[in-house]
Amino acid sequence: MMRLEMKDISIGFPGVKALDRVSFTAETGKVQALIGANGAGKSTLMKVLSGAYSHYTGELHFDGKQAAIRTPRDAASFGIQTVYQEVDTALIPYLTVGENILVTHEKAFINWGLLHRKAEEILKSIHVNVPSKKLVQDLTLAEKQMVLIARAISTECRFLILDEPTAPLSHTETQELFRIVRDLKKKDVGVIFISHRLPEIFEICDQITIMRNGRLVSNHEISQITQNEVIEKMLGEKLVEQFPSRKSSIGEKMLEVRGLYDQEKIQDIHLHVREGEIVGIAGLVGAGKTELCKTLFGHTRITAGEVLLKGRNLNLKSPHQAVKNGIALVPEERRKEGVLVEEAVSVNLSAASLGQFAGGLSFLDFKAERGKSGEIVKSLGIKTPALETKVKNLSGGNQQKIAIGKWLLADADLYIFDEPTKGVDVGAKKDIFDLIAGLAGRGKAVIYASSELTEIMGVTDRIYVLYDGRTVKELETRKTNEEELLFYSTGGN
Amino acid sequence: MELQAKQKVKPKFELFDFLYKYGTILTIFILIGIFSAANSSFIQGHNIVNILRSISIVTIIAIGITISLAVNGFDLSVGSVASLSNAIVISMFVWFSQNTLVAIVSALAASIVVGLFNSFLIVKLKIPDMLLTLAAMFIIQGIALTYTKGATISENMVMPDGTFAEGKISPLFTKIGQVPWIIIIMVLAVAAVHIFLTYTKHGRYMYVIGGNLEAAKLSGIPVSKYKIWAYVLSAIFASIGGIVLASRVMTAEINAGSPYLMDSVAAAFIGFSVLGSGKPNAIGTFVGAVLIGILQNGLVMMSVPYYSMDIVKGGVLAFALGLTYYRQRH
Numbered sequence: 001m002m003r004l005e006m007k008d009i010s011i012g013f014p015g016v017k018a019l020d021r022v023s024f025t026a027e028t029g030k031v032q033a034l035i036g037a038n039g040a041g042k043s044t045l046m047k048v049l050s051g052a053y054s055h056y057t058g059e060l061h062f063d064g065k066q067a068a069i070r071t072p073r074d075a076a077s078f079g080i081q082t083v084y085q086e087v088d089t090a091l092i093p094y095l096t097v098g099e100n101i102l103v104t105h106e107k108a109f110i111n112w113g114l115l116h117r118k119a120e121e122i123l124k125s126i127h128v129n130v131p132s133k134k135l136v137q138d139l140t141l142a143e144k145q146m147v148l149i150a151r152a153i154s155t156e157c158r159f160l161i162l163d164e165p166t167a168p169l170s171h172t173e174t175q176e177l178f179r180i181v182r183d184l185k186k187k188d189v190g191v192i193f194i195s196h197r198l199p200e201i202f203e204i205c206d207q208i209t210i211m212r213n214g215r216l217v218s219n220h221e222i223s224q225i226t227q228n229e230v231i232e233k234m235l236g237e238k239l240v241e242q243f244p245s246r247k248s249s250i251g252e253k254m255l256e257v258r259g260l261y262d263q264e265k266i267q268d269i270h271l272h273v274r275e276g277e278i279v280g281i282a283g284l285v286g287a288g289k290t291e292l293c294k295t296l297f298g299h300t301r302i303t304a305g306e307v308l309l310k311g312r313n314l315n316l317k318s319p320h321q322a323v324k325n326g327i328a329l330v331p332e333e334r335r336k337e338g339v340l341v342e343e344a345v346s347v348n349l350s351a352a353s354l355g356q357f358a359g360g361l362s363f364l365d366f367k368a369e370r371g372k373s374g375e376i377v378k379s380l381g382i383k384t385p386a387l388e389t390k391v392k393n394l395s396g397g398n399q400q401k402i403a404i405g406k407w408l409l410a411d412a413d414l415y416i417f418d419e420p421t422k423g424v425d426v427g428a429k430k431d432i433f434d435l436i437a438g439l440a441g442r443g444k445a446v447i448y449a450s451s452e453l454t455e456i457m458g459v460t461d462r463i464y465v466l467y468d469g470r471t472v473k474e475l476e477t478r479k480t481n482e483e484e485l486l487f488y489s490t491g492g493n
Numbered sequence: 494m495e496l497q498a499k500q501k502v503k504p505k506f507e508l509f510d511f512l513y514k515y516g517t518i519l520t521i522f523i524l525i526g527i528f529s530a531a532n533s534s535f536i537q538g539h540n541i542v543n544i545l546r547s548i549s550i551v552t553i554i555a556i557g558i559t560i561s562l563a564v565n566g567f568d569l570s571v572g573s574v575a576s577l578s579n580a581i582v583i584s585m586f587v588w589f590s591q592n593t594l595v596a597i598v599s600a601l602a603a604s605i606v607v608g609l610f611n612s613f614l615i616v617k618l619k620i621p622d623m624l625l626t627l628a629a630m631f632i633i634q635g636i637a638l639t640y641t642k643g644a645t646i647s648e649n650m651v652m653p654d655g656t657f658a659e660g661k662i663s664p665l666f667t668k669i670g671q672v673p674w675i676i677i678i679m680v681l682a683v684a685a686v687h688i689f690l691t692y693t694k695h696g697r698y699m700y701v702i703g704g705n706l707e708a709a710k711l712s713g714i715p716v717s718k719y720k721i722w723a724y725v726l727s728a729i730f731a732s733i734g735g736i737v738l739a740s741r742v743m744t745a746e747i748n749a750g751s752p753y754l755m756d757s758v759a760a761a762f763i764g765f766s767v768l769g770s771g772k773p774n775a776i777g778t779f780v781g782a783v784l785i786g787i788l789q790n791g792l793v794m795m796s797v798p799y800y801s802m803d804i805v806k807g808g809v810l811a812f813a814l815g816l817t818y819y820r821q822r823h
Contacts, residue, residue, distance in 0.1 A: 299711065323713025337711050340704040342771075351701055352712040358694035406712065 002028045002063055002158055004190065009048055009058035013393065018044045019056070020214045028158055028190040031181060033201045033222070035194070036211035037234050037397070037425035042194050045211070046161050049192075050082045051075035079158030081151075085167060085423075087144040091136045097123075098132035101151045122150050126180045142173035149180060159190040166200055167423055170285045170451075178204050196425060198227045212236055235427050242430055243458035244437040250461070251275030253311070254445035255414055257296070260305035265291040265469045269305070273414065273445040278436065280456040280477070281449035283466035284489050289449040290332050292466065293418040296447070297329040298322040309414065323352065328412035330404050332419040334396070338403030341392035345384050346373035348391050348402050353410035376405040381431060397428030404435060415439055416447045421455060433459055453485045467491050514769035516816050517777075520809070521784050528791035535794055546672055548786035549679040550575075550734045550741070554750075555757035555764075555778045556686050557730030561622070562761055562773035563690060564723040565703035569626040570611060571731035571757060573633035574604050575750025578735030580637050583646045583662070583745035590660040597666075597736055604732030607633055608725035615724065616717045630754075638747060647744040662743055670741030678737060682730065687775035699723060700772065756785055759806065763813040771817060784809060 006024040010017075019041045026032040036042050048056050054070040061067065062078060069075050084090060091100050098119035119132040128146045136144060145165060152160050162181075166174045181191050181204055195201055201208065202222060210217040210233045217233050252275050260269040265288040273279045283289050294300050296307060298316030307314045309325055316322050319329070331337040339348050350357055350369050357369045373387055380401045384394055391399055400420065407415060417436065421429045436459060440446050450456055456463055457477060465473040465488040473488040512519075529536040554571050561568035578600035585596035607629065614625050642653070650658045668674050690696035698719050702709040710716050735750050742749070763784060764770075764777025788805055797805075 297711070318715065318717075319710050320713050320715040329711060331711050336705075337707045340701060340708055342704050343701070347697070347701070351709070351714070354694045354697060362694040363692050364694060364697060410713075 001188070002190070003061075004049075004159060005061040005064075006045070006049065007059040007061065009045065009056055011044060011048060011053060011056040018214055019048070021058070022211065022214070022216045024049075024209055024216070025219070026159060026190050026192055029185055029188045030207060031185060031191045031193055031205045033193050033195070033205035033208040034211070035196075035198075035201060035208060035230065035234060036217075037427050040211040040234070040425075041214040042211055043163060044214075046082065046163060046192065046194065049075065049159075050080055050161060076155065079156045080161070081153070081155065081157045081159070082161040082163065083145065083148045083152060083165060085164045087141065087148055090148055091144055093135070093137035095136060096132065097130055097134050097136060097139070097147055100136050100147055101132075101154055103151075104155075118154075119150070122154050126150060126153065126183050128180070141168050142170070142176065145169070145177070146180065149184075153184065153187075153189065157189055159192060160184060161192045161194070163194045164196065164423060165193075166195060166197060168285065174200065196423065198230060201230075202227060210234055231426055234425070242426070242433065243455075244434050246437045246441060248276055248278070248440060248461050249443075250277045251443060254309065255296075255447075256308040256311075258306050258308070260292075260295065260307065261303045262291060262295045262300050263303055266295055267469045269471050271464050271471055271474075273447060275443045275445055276440050277462065278440050278446040278448055278460045280460035280463040281447060281466055282453060282456045282463050282485050282489055283449075283451060285451050287451075287466040287489065288469035289451070289466055290418055291469070293329060293331070293416050293447070293449055296322075296416060297327060299329075323410065323412070326413035327416065328352070328407035328410060328414070329416045330400075330407065330418060330420055332422060334399055334403055334422070339391050339399050341399075342390060344388045345377065345382070345391060345394075345402060346370055346387040349373040349376050349406050349409055352406045356409075372409055376408055380405050380408075380435065397424045400424050401428065401431065404432065408435075412444070414445045414447070416449070418449045419451070420448075421450070421452065453482045453489070456485065457482055465489055510769070513766065513816055517763060517767045517780055517784060517813055520812075521780070521787060524784075524787050524791060528787070528794060531791075532794045535791060540790070542672055542676070544783075544786045544790045545676045545679070547790065548782040549675045550738050551753055551756045551760055551785065552679045552779055552782040553682050553737060554731050554734035554753050555760040555782055556682050556775060557727035557734075558757050558761040559764065559773045559775055559778045560686065560690070560699070560723050560730070561727040563696075563699040563703050564720050565706065566615070566622040566720065566723060567626065568611065568724060568727040568731075569623060569754065569758075570607065570629040570633055571727060571734075572751040572754030573630045573637065573748075574607050574728050574731035575735035575738060575753055576748050577607070577633055577637040577640070577750075578604055578732040579739040579749050580641050580646060580745040582666075582736050582739040583743075584641070586662040586666070587646055587648055587650065587658045587660040588652075593663045593666045600736055601729060601732050604728040604735075605725055608728030609721070611728070612721040612724035616720050634748060634751070641745060641747065643747060645744055645746045666740055667743065668740070670737055670739075670743075675737060675741065678733070682733065683775050683779045686730075690775060695719070695722070703772070756782075756806075759810045760785055762817075763810060766813045766816040781813070784813075 004026045008021045008023060009019050010021050011019045022041065022045055024045060034042050047053055051069045051072040051074050059066055060069055067078055069078065098116045101119045101122060102115055116132040123130055126149065128150060130143050130146065136147065165177060169177060184191055193205055205222050208220050208222050210230060212234060253272055254275050255273040257269055257271045261267055269292060281289050281292060291300065295302060298319050298321055314325055335341060346369055350373060357365050359365055370387055377384060382398050382401045384398065391402060420432055424432065436446055436448065448460055460477050463475045463477055464471045465485060467489060534540060554575060557571055558568055581600040581603055582596045585591040585599055611626055611629050614620050615622055648662060652658055698714050701714060702716055702719055706716060734753065738749060739745060760781035761773060761778045763781030764774055765772060767777035767780045770777055785806060788809060789802060792802055792805060
């Protein structure tokens with residue numbers, strides 16, 4: 001057994017103190033959970049451990065001996081490997097699985113037979129059934145993740161950091177991942193598991209470390225603490241009712257979709273949404289929720305069927321037309337599609353509604369832009385040092401609030417939310433639910449697509465279940481339950 | 494502003510921030526100091542005018558590249574467009590005895606066609622910008638050569654049928670390439686594009702598209718339209734550069750615009766680092782062109798042979814890029 005200790009780790013970035021004397025321990029052969037709200041400093045702490053930053057203060061010890069980790073190479077020499085959430089950035093899509101696994105330790109000449117044999121061996125050792133000669137671009141997300149884990153353990157791996165590994169996975173895929181984690185435990189690898197999903201943490205982890213605002217809150221044996229206690233410690237306050245209670249007043253029909261098809265995924269979609277109504281699109285990962293949202297927003301081409309907004313047939317050819325017609329989409333992939341990470345907060349917030357800040361000859365009114373963005377920052381509780389701060393310096397939850405905030409400035413009639421709480425902490429989640437309820441209260445029509453069935457049950461009035469690209473069932477939220485949703489989502493009928 | 498006050502983490506970082514923001518401008522002043530010390534006539538008025546005149550064409554073409562860079566594109570065809578415009582303008586006078594207006598409008602019209610051609614293939618067929626404009630560079634160069642039949646066009650040139658060309662270049666047109674107009678045109682181009690990119694909705698949209706195409710699309714910005722505009726504007730500025738060049742040399746030599754491509758690209762990229770903007774911008778591009786112009790002028794005065802000049806130019810570009818990208822990584 002080996003023991004890793006991080007002592008009094010502090011690190012700062014321009015304008016932010018990200019970690020403040022945080023201590024953390026992990027042991028090989030154990031699964032250590034690391035949990036905290038967005039911006040609590042989990043990822044930063046793990047980046048220190050994996051050598052991504054060199055300007056921290058504090059000490060690292062392995063089995064009591066001091067160690068210096070300032071570069072990724074140092075981290076690797078101590079057997080620390082990381083599987084980041086964005087698996088695609090870590091893999092080379094047009095190379096085979098085997099090449100990706102053994103990419104870093106090949107000799108000058110490649111012995112292809114040996115390479116694939118070795119890779120197969122590694123994959124087999126964690127019971128993963130992916131052919132070594134397959135191209136990585138042909139794998140599913142879950143398989144890619146497993147390839148990354150295989151790559152990590154192909155080296156001398158003592159500690160494996162899994163950063164929100166289950167967020168994009170389906171239920172079965174998650175179970176598969178957990179089986180691998182248990183295998184690794186038996187092989188005396190220490191797993192550090194970062195997740196927002198408490199039930200998973202309680203299922204797989206042995207110990208838990210809770211962080212808040214860049215500080216360590218406490219360490220516990222997982223058996224000594226309950227889920228609610230964890231949430232209280234994460235938030236630093238008593239857990240209140242997550243979902244807003246609201247009285248929906250439902251008006252005229254806003255959106256009607258008849259027999260909609262896109263080029264590949266979406267088939268024969270029928271649905272409608274009324275003013276002041278929140279309609280859930282429930283479905284598992286891969287059911288076609290994102291595709292449906294993007295098709296309604298004019299981003300993917302419609303091959304058959306029609307979309308009517310306020311009774312008018314919309315023949316959307318681009319998101320530009322959708323926005324002009326009063327449709328807003330908060331996309332699932334926040335960093336890739338929702339925000340401009342290199343731009344300031346105010347630029348992000350005004351991006352969808354710049355017309356209202358442009359006067360004669362399209363000159364921008366910077367003062368009005370600042371004013372309005374300031375209002376949004378305040379009303380959504382976005383934590384940012386200034387309006388000029390680049391969005392990449394903000395935490396995930398705050399980025400999501402910005403992705404939503406820009407549509408509040410744009411003032412649409414129909415709001416489409418695609419997995420709006422993905423990677424968002426409990427506190428920010430509640431803010432987002434309140435916000436969505438507020439929109440419906442103002443008579444807006446809302447579509448809420450998510451694979452988190454609890455959330456669908458908590459916020460919506462009515463639900464369509466999506467299975468394999470089709471609307472298979474329409475349910476009224478107060479007359480159904482999670483079990484029934486899951487039943488239809490998994491293809492039951 | 495509030496944020497910068499909090500940035501005082503370590504002195505080492507402050508020094509780098511300072512270099513990052515003012516490094517390029519500092520370099521210019523240091524160069525001016527060195528060159529003036531070596532040769533006092535460097536700092537005299539007529540030499541400064543000389544430098545400004547010499548960078549005018551590079552700046553104008555670089556301004557076009559800046560616009561294409563703003564949408565995260567890259568227009569390599571600008572040198573060829575300048576050559577083509579040069580050839581068209583001179584031929585309109587010399588071959589067809591047209592007036593100044595017709596000559597200039599024809600050149601601009603041709604460049605707009607090129608811009609539309611570029612943007613159509615980039616936007617509709619999704620060919621990567623740099624590859625497509627590389628292809629366009631050859632095509633346009635070939636068209637210009639074919640149009641001039643591989644010959645230099647000048648007044649009184651011998652035509653294929655043995656007669657002399659009768660057209661004259663209008664005296665009005667010759668003014669464009671002379672001081673002060675050549676400098677005024679440059680300053681106007683820089684000012685117009687600076688205002689366009691920084692203070693208008695359209696400029697903001699271009700930066701947003703350049704920053705994250707997918708997010709821009711999903712924010713409802715008509716991405717294709719702006720990309721088309723960017724390439725058309727880029728071609729138009731290249732064409733203006735070619736017209737100024739035509740007026741300055743009064744002939745249309747083969748591929749006269751090509752040498753301006755690389756200097757313009759360098760100016761635009763040096764511009765990224767000016768005042769720490771980290772993105773393409775008109776003022777920065779101008780400063781980049783000034784830097785290159787001073788280097789060129791000063792080195793000539795110090796009797797550095799012309800064939801060694803590119804070493805220094807490339808070195809300065811590498812330095813400026815170093816400033817920009819080192820910062821982006823850290």
